[in-house]
Amino acid sequence: MERPAEQAADAPAADPAAAESDEQYWKAVLEAAGHGVWDWDIASNSVRFSRTWKSMLGYADHDIADDLDAWVSRVHPDDLQDTLAAVEAHLEGRTPAYESIHRMRCKDGGWKWILDRGRVFHRDAHGQALRLIGTHTDITERLALEEQIRALNADLERRVEERTAEVCAANAALRESEERFRRLFEDTRQPLSLMDAAGRFIAVNQATLRMLGLDHPGQLIGGTPDKVSPPTQPDSRSSREKALEMMQLAFDQGAHGFEWEHLRANGECFPARILLTAIDNRGEPQLHVVWSDLTVQKQAQARVEYLAYHDELTGLPNRVLGQDRLQQLLAGARNNGMALAVLYLDLDQFKFVNDTHGHAVGNRLFKQVAERLDAQRRAADGLCRLAGDEFILVIGEVALEHAVAQVSVRCEQILASLADPFRLDDLQLFASLSIGIALYPQDGTEAEVLMRNAETALSWAKAEGPHSYRFFESNMNAALLRFVDTREALHRALEHDELVLHYQPQLDLHSGWVVGVEALLRWQRPGVGLVPPGEFIPVAEESGLIVPMGRWVLAEACRQAAALHAAGWPALTMAVNLSAIQFRQRRLEVDVAMALEASGLDPRRLELELTESVLLHGESALQQILSRWSAQGIQLAIDDFGTGYSGLAYLKRLRVNKLKIDRGFVADLQTDAENRAIVQAMIQLAQSFGLKVLAEGVEDAGQLQALQQMGCDQAQGHFYAEPLPAAELMRWLRQADSCADVGNDTGNESGPSSER
Structure with a gap:
């Protein structure tokens, strides 16, 4: 610490011996008073600390060295700068004495507040301070006490201020309470009012007036609740008498809530929830009324x-209400000895409307169909929407002896009601129904049985084609049981590898070479044997099992084609049939890609056969899929051409490579001139579009010769070979190889075949 020059002391020098004696005396006095004493010899920078000084901080006499650092090092770091500044100011003579309050560290690590005072005891001739003596007083407890006193004073002042504020606030609240209540009462959106003990309104707010359709309070004040109520409540009790009873209950119980039918100024009745609360207004009993309009809630x-x-969507009864109506009509039919008809109606191909025009248009069309059906309903009938595009119409009051005729007429009327087009803005759409009919009592006496039998009849009607109806017949249930049995067995067939593929060779009619094979699905059903596809494919399609079955066929056919290529027939094309249902699943492309990847088959050696019903899937989406397959090199063929819905426009726009003439046209080729003309036209049509033509079902040499004369490109049928298991196909191809060099060419055909 620097020690700048200080003004010389004004007092003359005293006798040294006397001064020393006085110094020791006063040190002893200060020690006895509990003050620590310190003596700093500035020239030598040594400081003597008294025992009291040291013990005050918890040190023994020998624990602290007699130097300035022993003091400086124990001053709290936060206080040191101000303390040293106070010392400097006194040494320089800027203050009459040194004084500092600071914290010092005790031996145990704690801190004590110290009052440090001192004065320069000697200065030299130049006024430079030579010796500084001072006292060291522990004021920790004093400061704590002062802090407590300050805290108590502050708390007392705060309490006085708070109490004063409370008194002021209470006075202000008291002055403003009536005004606040008035504003709250008037401005709240909650309808409120006050009634006296006699049941007369004494105050109402604006929300109450708005709810009741009144213009000003005078229209209600002084009146009683029956003034704004109908003469009687829903329980037929007088409004006036019941209001008095409700008010008495509120006074007796303290509060009472209830629903009340009110009357607006315009005569409209509305329900409200009322809460009456008994209050005491300066000794006068009153009722506080809270009204809650329940109109929206009830609606x-x-x-x-x-x-x-x-x-x-349609506003028609749903399944729950429809079944209840059916039960009522059944009870009436039993009591009256009448017949009854349950009609199960389903819109034909309605999904195509949604897919083509969107669900918004589909919903509007469906609603108009429902309106036309409802117009056909008589008072004795019941109509409901079941779900999706299905309805149930129950025809009541049907004569037992004329039930079939009477219901047939109604079905014809229903179908005819949909004949006119439906107009939706700029769209003109058509709709048709299929109807299944079950009659009471011959087809069932319970609602559930009649609905089930009508649904069974519907499935037969839909199988016959759109816009038709069928009455239930007992043998239909047997067919339904067969369907269910077949469906469950097909589930097991997929799980237990009961499905197999047979392969039928396809030959080029110009060269006689084998150009491909068609994969045909068979079912090796345990206990039955080999089941032909005609007996299970329709069940698979209707149940949706055709999708996993088709996925398996694709994978197995591609695997077998790769095996044939590896065995020495690298140019054979594998033809695989696709169902329209597979296209609707939107993962058919993935299935094809996975089958090709898993087998390693060249896409150019896969031919996918589309039935003409696939063309109804949606031309835009179909074109995109076929374009992507064509880009990969996959061959595309239209199967059973001439039996479905296609036309020249489809052949022009869709990227197909081949047409397959259905075996039905080939069978009578030699005897039916009309069939022969049709086949000739098909061949010429296909060739005009640059397509190859394959004839299915060739059974004899005469058919083959006729097809060759017409210019048909390819053929398959029992004349060459029936569909063969994979192992037998290999033997057939090897036998053909023994007669000609089959399958060794790497071109588009496998080589010449043997002819029978």
């Missing part, structure tokens, strides 16, 4: 209840 509740029993 919402009614809507929920309506939707629980009605279809939201």
Whole structure:
């Protein structure tokens, strides 16, 4: 620490011996008073600390050295700068004495607040301080006490201020309470009012007036509740008498809540929830009234209840209400000895409307169809929407002896009602129905049985084609049981590897070479044997099992084709049939790609056969899929050409490579001139589009010769070979090899075949 020059002391020098004696005396006095004493010899920078000084900080006499650092090092770091500045100021003579309050560290690591005071005891002739003596007083407890006193004073002042504020606030609240209540009462959106003990309104707010359709308070004040109520409540009790009873209950119980039917100024009735609370207004009993208009809530509740029993789109009864209506009509038919008909109606191919025009258009069309059906309903009938595009129409009051005729007439009328087009803005759409019919009592006496039998009849009607109806017949149930049995067995067939592929060779009619094979699905059913596809494919398609079955066929056919190529027939094309249902699943492309990748088959050696019904899947989407397959080199053929819905426009736009003439046209080729003309036209049509033509079902040499004369390109049938298991196909190809060099060419054909 620097020690700048200080002004010389004004007092003359005293006798040294006397001064020393006085110094020791006063040190002893200070020690006895509990003050620590310190003596700093500035020239030598040594400091003597008294025992009290040291013990005050918890040190023994020998624990602290007699130097300035022993003091400086124990001053709290946060206080040191100000303390040293106070010392400097006194040494320089800027203050009459040194004084500092600071913290010092004790031996145990704790801190004590110290009052440090001192004065320069000697200065030299130049005024430079030579010796500084001072006292060291522990004021920790004093400061704590002062802090407590300050805290108590502050707390007392705070409490006085708070109490004063409370008194002021209470006075202000008291002055403003009536005004606040008036504003709250008037401005709240909650309808409120006050009634006296006699049941007369004494105050109402604006929300109450708006709810009741009144213009000013005078229209209600002084009146009683029956003034804004209908003469009677929903329970048929007088509004006036019941209001008095409700008020008495509120006074007796302290509060009472209830629903009340009110009357607006315009005569409209509405329900409200009322809460009456008994209050004491300066000794006068009154009722505080809280009104809650339940109009919206009741309307919402009614809507929920309506939707629980009605279809939201059409407004028709739903399945729940429809079944209840069926039960009622059944009971009436039993009592009256009448017949009854349950009609299960389903819109034909309605999915195509949604796929083509979107669900919004589909919903509008469906709603108009429902309206036309409802127009056909008589008072004795019941109509409901089941789900999706299905309805149930129950025809009541049917004569037992004329039931079939009477219901047939109604079905014809229903179908005819849909004949006119439906107009939706700029669109003109057509719709048709298929109907299944079950009659009470011959087809069932219970609602569930009649609905089930009508649904069974519907499936037969749809199988016959759109816009038709069928009455239930007992043998239909047997067919249904066969369907269910076959469907369940097909599930097991997929799980237990009961499906197999047979392969039928396809030959080029110009060269006689084998150009490919068609994969044909068979089912090796345990306990039955080999099941032909005609007996299980329709079940698979209707149940949706055709999708996993088709996936398996693709994978197995591609695997077998790769095996044939590896065995020495690298140019054979594998033809695989695709179902329209597979296209609707939107993962057919993935299935094809996975089959090719897993087998390693060249895409150019895969031919995918599309039935003409596939063309109804949606031309735009179909074109995109076929274009992507064509780009990969996959061959495309239209199977059973001439039996479905295709036309010249499809042949022009769709990227197919081949047409397959259905065996039905080939069978009578030699005897039916009309069939012969049709086949000739098909061949010429296909060739005009640059397509190859393959004839299916060739059974004899005469058919083959006729097809060759017409210019047909390829053929398959039992004349060459029936569909063969993979091992037998290998032997057939080897036998053909023994007669000609089959399968060794790497071109588009495998080589010449043997002819029978």
